[in-house]
Amino acid sequence: MTILADLLSTMFERRYRSIGQRRASSRPIESLIADLLGNPGETSEVALARDILGHYENLDDTGKLAFLRHLAHDMNIDPETVRTALDTYEQAPSKLSYRAFMAAAEPQRQELIRRLNRVPGATGALVRMRADLLRLAGDDPELAALDLDFRHLFVSWFNRGFLVLRPISWESPAHILEKITAYEAVHAIQSWDDLRRRLQPHDRRCFAFFHPAMPDEPLIFVEVALTKGTPGSVQALLAEDRAALDPEDCDTAVFYSISNCQAGLASISFGNSLIKQVAADLSAELEGLKSFVTLSPIPLLTKWAAQEGIDMPDAPEARRALAAHYLLMAKGRGDAPFDPVARFHLGNGALVHAVHANADASDNGAAQSGGVMVNYLYDLDQVAQNHENFATKRKVTASSEVTSLAKTFASATSAER
Template sequence: MTLLADLLSTVFERRHQNQAGSGKDGRPIYELAEALVGASSEPSGLALASDILSRYEVMSDADKLAFFSQVATGMDIDPPTVREALDAYEESPSKATYRAYTEACEPRRQELIRRLNSVPGATERLVRMRADLLRLGAKAPELQALDLDFRHLFASWFNRGFLVLRPINWESPAHILEKIIAYEAVHAIDSWDDLRRRLQPSDRRCFAFFHPSMPQEPLIFVEVALTKGIANSVQKLLSEDRTPMTAADADTAVFYSISNCQAGLAGISFGNFLIKQVAADLSAELGGLKTFVTLSPIPKMADWILQENISWDQSNPEGTRILAAHYLTQAKSRGGLPYDPVARFHLGNGAILHAVHADADISPKGRKQSGGAMVNYLYDLKKIEENHDAFVTRQEVATSDAVDALAKAAATKQN
């Protein structure tokens, strides 16, 4: 970890280490939460927060869900108070009336979460708490506002200014490497030897974002292959018998796997910062790198084809490429954005839909989700902002001539 990360971590964790809760307060956990929000003494507040977190962690799922429901309903905003405060501000705009309005608009449960976070190590525990909320309350509309409160606060606590980019290599601590294996979500890491092949050779890199309050937990990581030319097969990239090349000889950086690590941080975007930061760092380190591109899965393609009742011969590589290009350029979700979540992510970052490949992932997972098709998203560092603006404002998908040709071939077949 860098010196800066060490310093930040120390600042985040210097929080009255001797103020642990007694664990002997017999009141129900929701009463403790009410007491915490109303506490005026810092020591008593820290003790209450510690007691609540400790008690929560040993509760059953049913009790956790009940606690979430109590917090969501019992610490909600009061609409009449909000309307009254807004009327007062409209009638007489001032610092005082504006403060009264903003205070009325903020539910007390946000203050509860803030005060819980005063305990050393609480941020990671609150991330796990939100993971429970997402898991247990997915079908409970009354809990959605509570989730928005968590998300609102996490967006501030985990903003880019606090994130620390760290390289992950074969010399990284074993507990970090174990988490890379566990959190890999795109191409499973089957063994320590498999991990070594991804981290140790000179033409392989891995980078992760960490937060100072969670220094032992990666938030998101990206695996990178340094290559000659643009890769069109993940099996070739990960082959056991491939011959590594010298990093200085590479002209292309291929981002072939991006994995979010914390379920409790769902919806908090890190990937766009990560790719751009890694691309900038690699460009500064290796002057020969001219191309920055992904080799990405197409996870919802088969589902969409089934949903649309489209005939598809997976044994026909050219037909698969044409269908994939059609799907990536024409299949839309609500709001006019691409149906495919990976496409939305990279195109929203300002990438270009560069190339489509058949038989690029012949694993069972790859065959199941897209018939083995994969796609390259090109990150042209000079055009990222322009492409991002066109995508966000006009839902325009930046594509290469090659992808355009495939998409037109699909349109011709349909006609």
């Protein structure tokens, strides 16, 4: 962590009384919103914003949905005003006419969200509000448009320049460790001893992004194992009786679990920056590290196979071949890979490096992929080119081993026909 980042995070290490614990105002929330947008003084603006956020967090789901629909419908743009402002700007471009167009084209609810965010602690409340929106919106098109406004603002508020990378260790505060345990989304942490095995040994690392306005809430974290060679089993990585390695003797950093922590920040991408920053930091710390790989689940393999009428093979090599074919050839929307984890890592510039059968013996691993897992390789000299090829051509870059496995499946399928 740089000195500047450390100072920045320290500045915001404050504790605020929970907004939701404030007594809800007896005034209608629509009236509070109208007053807040009426350009009050700074003191009254903060008080109004607190009342609105406190009112919202005390609502049940029915009330929250009504509030969100008020923002979506009553605080939307007026198309006729936008058309008129655009015509005026087109006929007489000027600073004044462009400002008028910008004002008309921005829905009033964006300014409301910005003003609500001026309250200390409000950023987390607004992230929770968007989580409610995503949970309650269904297929309502106006609520979908409201979500675009949240995303527009959050992309700016949570850009990489504001994020602070912090190592998480067994010595980290207990409330942070509890959240790491709760937010782990790939390989569930079963106990404090399980968490200790992932954080305390010298060949284990964990890093998380934090935002200064939410200093006690990790946004995303990655668990890293330092190994000799590329692992092919998560059981081996997480074994209780494994012998820890000297980090100086390790040649590979394995990103074996990446978890997004905030439902309200869905589709706000941090993973790309996190992996590249951690890889760069570990490279600087340990000169012996030569490879940066994941050990990733294949969450939709079984589902896809069922859709295609393919039975999951019993033989390990056949399962590997099926998984290789799936990762290289199965397509979803926009000709992107069907698998969401593949889309994430390939979009970051990784390549499909190796496929392993019997790699995840958990019930979840068996259900989602027949126990098959995959290594994505982050070749730091090639990630930019791989990313460009994937973004522009949807090219899936893979090792010769994986390509051969995929061809084996294709040949076997053709022979059966």
